Amino acid sequence: MNYIVEVENVWKRFPMRRERPGFKEFIVNLPRFIKRDENSNFWALKDLSFKVKEGECLGIVGKNGAGKSTLLSLILGTIYPTRGNIKVSQKVTPLLELGAGFHPDLTGRENILINGVLLGLTKGEVTKRMEEIAAFSEIGEFIDMPVRTYSTGMYLRLAFAIAINTDPQLLLIDDILAVGDETFQQKSREALIRLIKGGATTILVSHNLAAIREMCDKAIWLVEGKIGAEGEPERVVEEYVRHTG
Amino acid sequence: MALMNSEFRRKIDLLLLLTKKEITLKYKRTVLGVIWSLLNPVLFALVLFIAFKIFMRIQMENYIFFFLSALFPWNWFSASITVATGTLIGNVHLIKKVRFPRHFLILSTIIAQLVNLLFALPIIVGFSYFYGEGPGISWLLAVPILIVIQFIVTMGICMAISMVNAYFRDMEYIIGIAVTMLFWVTPIIYPLNMVPKAYRIYLIFNPLTHLITAWRDIFMSNSIDWGDIGISFGISMIFFFLGILVFKRLGKRLDEVL
Numbered sequence: 001m002n003y004i005v006e007v008e009n010v011w012k013r014f015p016m017r018r019e020r021p022g023f024k025e026f027i028v029n030l031p032r033f034i035k036r037d038e039n040s041n042f043w044a045l046k047d048l049s050f051k052v053k054e055g056e057c058l059g060i061v062g063k064n065g066a067g068k069s070t071l072l073s074l075i076l077g078t079i080y081p082t083r084g085n086i087k088v089s090q091k092v093t094p095l096l097e098l099g100a101g102f103h104p105d106l107t108g109r110e111n112i113l114i115n116g117v118l119l120g121l122t123k124g125e126v127t128k129r130m131e132e133i134a135a136f137s138e139i140g141e142f143i144d145m146p147v148r149t150y151s152t153g154m155y156l157r158l159a160f161a162i163a164i165n166t167d168p169q170l171l172l173i174d175d176i177l178a179v180g181d182e183t184f185q186q187k188s189r190e191a192l193i194r195l196i197k198g199g200a201t202t203i204l205v206s207h208n209l210a211a212i213r214e215m216c217d218k219a220i221w222l223v224e225g226k227i228g229a230e231g232e233p234e235r236v237v238e239e240y241v242r243h244t245g
Numbered sequence: 246m247a248l249m250n251s252e253f254r255r256k257i258d259l260l261l262l263l264t265k266k267e268i269t270l271k272y273k274r275t276v277l278g279v280i281w282s283l284l285n286p287v288l289f290a291l292v293l294f295i296a297f298k299i300f301m302r303i304q305m306e307n308y309i310f311f312f313l314s315a316l317f318p319w320n321w322f323s324a325s326i327t328v329a330t331g332t333l334i335g336n337v338h339l340i341k342k343v344r345f346p347r348h349f350l351i352l353s354t355i356i357a358q359l360v361n362l363l364f365a366l367p368i369i370v371g372f373s374y375f376y377g378e379g380p381g382i383s384w385l386l387a388v389p390i391l392i393v394i395q396f397i398v399t400m401g402i403c404m405a406i407s408m409v410n411a412y413f414r415d416m417e418y419i420i421g422i423a424v425t426m427l428f429w430v431t432p433i434i435y436p437l438n439m440v441p442k443a444y445r446i447y448l449i450f451n452p453l454t455h456l457i458t459a460w461r462d463i464f465m466s467n468s469i470d471w472g473d474i475g476i477s478f479g480i481s482m483i484f485f486f487l488g489i490l491v492f493k494r495l496g497k498r499l500d501e502v503l
Contacts, residue, residue, distance in 0.1 A: 014501055077344045079500040092344060100342035103266065105273045114262050118343050122251055123258035 004201045005052040010084035012045040044070040046225040057202040059216035059233055061240045066222040068205045072172045091120050093168035099159035104148035111147055119166040129165050137161035153180045164191050171202045209237050260349050267357035282364040310372040314464035315433040315457045317365040323424050325358045329403035330420050333411050337503045351403045369464050381467035398452055398481035401488030408495045412502050452480045
């Protein structure tokens, strides 16, 4: 069995800088800035290790601030571990913040093109899927309007439609299962399940414990940057609920 | 192999789309749109003519042509620097939430600014016909080479300052002043040989001195000075590698400061 994601002894530190120092403080505290105070760091992840197999769906649960989003960003590769190694051997499709690359002044179509290419397709491939994406997002003739004229729901629906139509191989999902209205939520959940069952490797961060139980093959409970429990989603979720009350 | 090709194809597509986005957004919601890129240098030439030829009556021969042949390439440089300083900061969302080569943002900025230079070329060609012998075949060789050299040096500087600006936001203000200062110590409004010998040596440290001189040589007299071109290429490579170094080094912790 192939491992798609291998996380080995990963540590991630964020500097806990207070507001940027003014010039005066900067000069006065110069020695301390140069020495870099170890105590002013925040360790978001502490010696984390796990692996994800091809086609597996891994659920991650944990309280706010437990390091879940940091972990996803590390796997995505937009941030780097302070220590340790992360190996990812497939194209990553992030569903972290929907519509991150959208520009308000560009039309739906223009944004689909740029976003599709950012998410791993060629321009030709995106063009071929343009109508499919437009149809899935249900935004109708607004597709040729600047995105700034969209409602929040339309914006998210378009972003979701693009992401889901880029042949994801490794999906990173950060609690975005609630997109749009009832009907669209149903539709997007079905599309996601189809992808997951269809063999896309998935890492799903969610506070929706039912979704974790239903969709995942394995789960991890993160507590302050460490693994609290790992294994069967049913058992991990149970443990998480027991400890958080 | 097929995978390699499609990945390469995708990178090219991404760069082109980002550049197109840059250009589209620049003129979005304007009436004249990209015509501004042509109108701008034309109006500028007109104003220069009024100021230097009618009011100041500068004695130098073909002064407006002399000025513009250095000014248009300079404008490409200074506009790229000014825009690129804020490029990484301005694309926080993209940088934090999508994985793609970050230097593409800077590449696309510089390419988008190049469009202005290309639109200004017809004006240079017009001057060349009017005051000189008209563009020669040597242009076809020199203009692309000079564009490439200037691209390399601009890319190096932009990568460095855009990245440093994320950590140290005072950079933006420093750059504003530095660009103005650089304008006056580069032989743009005056020829290099007007500078007293004792000071000329210092202009050598200016990465743009030889480049601008080379632009002027080709535009005004259809001549290629391989010495100038060689030196500016050497300097541009130094800046390029320094830029890459800074970009890579500081790039690792970019997420912490954005």
